[in-house]
């Protein structure tokens with residue numbers, strides 16, 4: 359069960375998130391913003407980045423929601439893509455072979471409608487080389503639970519994580535939605551059930567309206583807000599969760615620069631993910647990874663592990 | 672419909688900007704790598720300002736290529752396009768391209784190209800005309816707009832126009848104008864239609880061409896988040912006469928599609 363096409367580069371910003379998820383840079387690219395890596399690889403040196411999280415994979419292919427699926431809002435965007443993806447079979451046959459060559463850790467984001475969906479994806483992918491971790495996206499409606507979102511309930515989170523824990527020896531990263539009353543309660547449930555890390559935040563529920571047409575901009579009416587607009591929310595949630603759990607926290611939400619990434623490390627993230635800004639600057643991950651590496655390589659620089667969570671309050 | 676391969680992200684400066692009609696400007700920017708690889712129908716994705724707002728890039732067809740320089744023709748419809756239309760020479764932009772596929776001019780199965788466009792849809796037609804002329808393929812433009820002020824014919828040759836209000840050219844829409852010209856054009860040989868404009872116009876045109884078995888390629892529009900295939904935001908739903916439906920990411924599998932796929 360190895361994942362090594364990655365040549366380990368000795369970097370002072372290398373970080374281990376546990377259970378074999380060793381990153382040569384703390385910078386990852388977020389799910390749903392990099393497809394399966396092919397397009398971006400022409401515009402960005404992915405080997406400089408610590409990890410790439412794929413678009414959510416579900417057992418069956420999905421076309422997603424009807425258009426219009428995205429809209430720009432103040433300093434951000436809302437999306438209702440609807441977890442469009444190639445499905446498990448095509449992912450393994452068409453996408454994994456390329457991912458095995460990119461020289462960075464591959465984390466597969468999984469979305470399902472039931473626990474069984476998640477199990478199906480993990481069981482199949484466990485037999486496939488070149489995957490370092492699974493990121494569980496629990497923010498989709500659960501058919502069994504009358505359209506309840508699994509990730510908003512500590513009990514449902516505990517149930518799915520402990521089920522998958524028994525199934526796989528690979529790193530399990532649980533992705534947290536900010537659209538809950540207590541995000542740290544969900545994070546704790548994930549930790550207790552055997553998660554190796556948590557990543558946050560997923561998008562914030564949002565809406566955009568055109569007063570002239572009296573219509574919502576998205577066909578789906580509501581969507582997920584992302585980009586620089588959500589950074590303050592994300593920082594606060596990462597700060598809260600990193601003090602509640604002992605497992606590593608992966609921070610994201612609006613990261614658009616080296617400085618933004620450092621802020622997430624300060625509030626307690628051991629690694630970060632870049633999402634929306636890949637759409638604007640396709641090489642942003644490479645640039646931020648290099649800048650972080652240079653910062654921690656400079657004479658007199660703090661140690662990476664000591665810098666994480668060293669916010670002065 | 673050819674797929675492009677070499678994409679560059681070019682930091683450039685506006686070298687010229689000139690008005691081309693009501694609320695429309697043409698911007699010139701030196702982008703050697705993009706100019707060298709561009710094909711008619713391709714687009715570029717422009718980061719209009721370094722600020723967080725507007726955040727996303729804005730897509731524009733390549734209007735013309737002159738040596739190392741590319742032109743885009745921009746209609747002011749909102750925040751991003753107003754910044755571009757009101758920009759001054761020397762302003763810095765990030766231009767990603769060439770993106771998307773291109774018009775199939777080299778298919779050899781037609782004698783005359785009919786370039787049908789409406790409103791800002793005329794933007795890609797200059798570059799298309801140039802490519803056809805260089806290949807010594809005869810062409811004829813059919814350009815439509817609501818009124819005289821909407822016709823963006825500057826720089827084009829061999830043009831017939833139509834306006835909804837009859838203020839210039841044929842009184843009616845471009846599909847009716849095409850109908851009027853068709854007999855004369857088909858008498859001279861096989862025709863192929865290349866079109867760009869509002870989606871409802873393109874749908875009407877696709878049906879018109881299907882009913883007469885005329886080859887037709889359309890350049891469609893959708894809202895785009897990235898232009899390169901990583902956001903999945905630009906999906907458009909197509910359906911053909913047999914009721915077959917498909918969903919495509921327009922930035923990768925378009926913007927140019929075979930008219931057959933857009934008739935239902």
Ligand SMILES: Cc1cc2nc3c(=O)[nH]c(=O)nc-3n(C[C@H](O)[C@H](O)[C@H](O)COP(=O)(O)OP(=O)(O)OC[C@H]3O[C@@H](n4cnc5c(N)ncnc54)[C@H](O)[C@@H]3O)c2cc1C
Pocket residue numbers: 430714725729730731732733743744745746747748749750751752753791794795891892893894895926
């Ligand atoms: C492949 C492609 C090629 C294009 N080529 C040209 C061109 O050559 N010249 C030109 O002037 N315009 C072109 N457009 C349209 C242009 O991209 C939009 O007008 C522009 O993005 C609007 O930005 P804004 O910030 O001014 O508008 P916003 O303030 O964001 O929105 C204003 C209005 O424009 C609409 N809009 C927003 N984005 C798009 C979009 N991508 N396509 C269509 N409508 C949109 C919104 O729904 C809204 O009604 C093209 C679009 C595509 C997809």
Ligand SMILES: Cc1cc2nc3c(=O)[nH]c(=O)nc-3n(C[C@H](O)[C@H](O)[C@H](O)COP(=O)(O)O)c2cc1C
Pocket residue numbers: 388389390391413414437439441467495533559560561583584585586588610611612613631632633634635902903
């Ligand atoms: C277009 C789009 C699609 C996304 N798809 C997914 C997805 O499939 N699975 C998931 O867990 N998160 C998805 N996300 C959420 C991002 O991974 C990230 O959590 C969020 O956008 C916040 O980070 P950002 O502000 O840097 O974009 C998506 C985000 C965007 C903008």
Ligand code: FES
Pocket residue numbers: 894895896897898899900901902903904905906920921922923
């Ligand atoms: S515009 Fe992002 S996938 Fe097409």
